[in-house]
Amino acid sequence: MRALEDLAVYDDADFYDQEFAARTHDIPFFLDQAIQAGGPVLEVACGTGRITLPIARAGIEVTGLDIMPSMLARARQRSQDEQLPVEWLEQDCRTIHSDRRFALVFSATNAMQHLHDLDSVVAFLTSARKVLRPGGTLILDVFNPDMAKLCRLPESPYRHKSVVERDGTQLDVQARTSYDAATQVLRFTLDYLSGGVCVRTKKVSMRCFFPEELAALCRLAGLDVVQRYGDYDQSPFTSTSPKQLLYCRPRTAPAQIDDPPSAPVMHPS
Incomplete structure (x- = not known):
């Protein structure tokens, strides 16, 4: 398995909280x-608890897992401040280990797209399957590749979003992307501009998963895709859907591949 890239962008947990404070629609x-699952629930790549903590507030038994100590420190402090009983695990998602078995495991907001190589993807899916209860569900959340966006030229920056810092300063985020079709990795350079001056730059790389490829990878890891939606409103998945939301369950029996029919025996005349 390859080493994970771009982890440095998650060192600054405080800025991460500011950057995604307005993201609530998911x-x-x-x-x-x-x-619906009733718990226990495991969020993989939980960050500072943006989704984990609302689940805990609802009284659901929940565990948050992340590889970044800085993110977990912020998440842990937030749960302590609210006296919420959340378990936080500092682990690599490719080797999840827990004594608990979960009714629901999920990876939100494109987090699994930080896994660029096949071995890492299958390791994560297999690891997640192993900590599910019988009948439990794994939900995967990745974007649906848009060929027009993948074809953007690196020399053609575009406005990506804006971020409001704690002091009220607005940062305009300008993005440049390049897509490597051989590895299916989309690389972003994000420049954070204040008054037109760049005050921060991030580089992020995301593996693109095409729909049938992702279903095949799940099957390779012993998971069956039982439902697929195109967005958080649970709209049907189509080729133009912005998201791929896959509901996966462990396969109850190994896949059977029928033996091919025997070739007829040819006897010399």
Whole structure:
């Protein structure tokens, strides 16, 4: 397995909280899934607890897992401040280990796209499957590749979003991307501009998963895709959907591949 890239962008947990403070549109979806599952729930790549903590506030037994100590320190402090009983695990998602078995495991907001190589992807999916209860569900959340966006030229920057810092300063985020079709990795350079001056730069790389490829990878890891949606409103998945939300369950029996029919025996005349 390859080493994970771009982890340095998650060192600054305080700025991460500021950057994603306004991102709330996905929380109701995962909260509803957690309530339906009833717990225990595991969020993989939980960050500072943006989704984990609302689940805990709803009274659901929840565990947050992340590889970054800085993110978990912030998440742990937030749960302590609210006296929420959340277990936090500092682990690599490719080697999850826990004595618990979870009714729901999920990876939100494109987090699994930090896994660039096949071995890492299959290791994560297999590891997640092993900590599921019988009948438990794994939910994967990745973007649906848009060929027009993948074809953007690196020399053509575009406005990506804006971020409001704690002091009220607005940062305009300008993005440049390049896509490597051989590895299916989309590389972003994000420049954070204040008054037109760049005050921060991030580099992030994300593996693109095409729909049938992702379903095949799940099957390779012993998972069956039982449902697929195109966005957090649970709209049907189509080729133009912005998201791929896959509901996976452990395969109850190994896949059977029928033996090919025997070739006829040819006897010399």
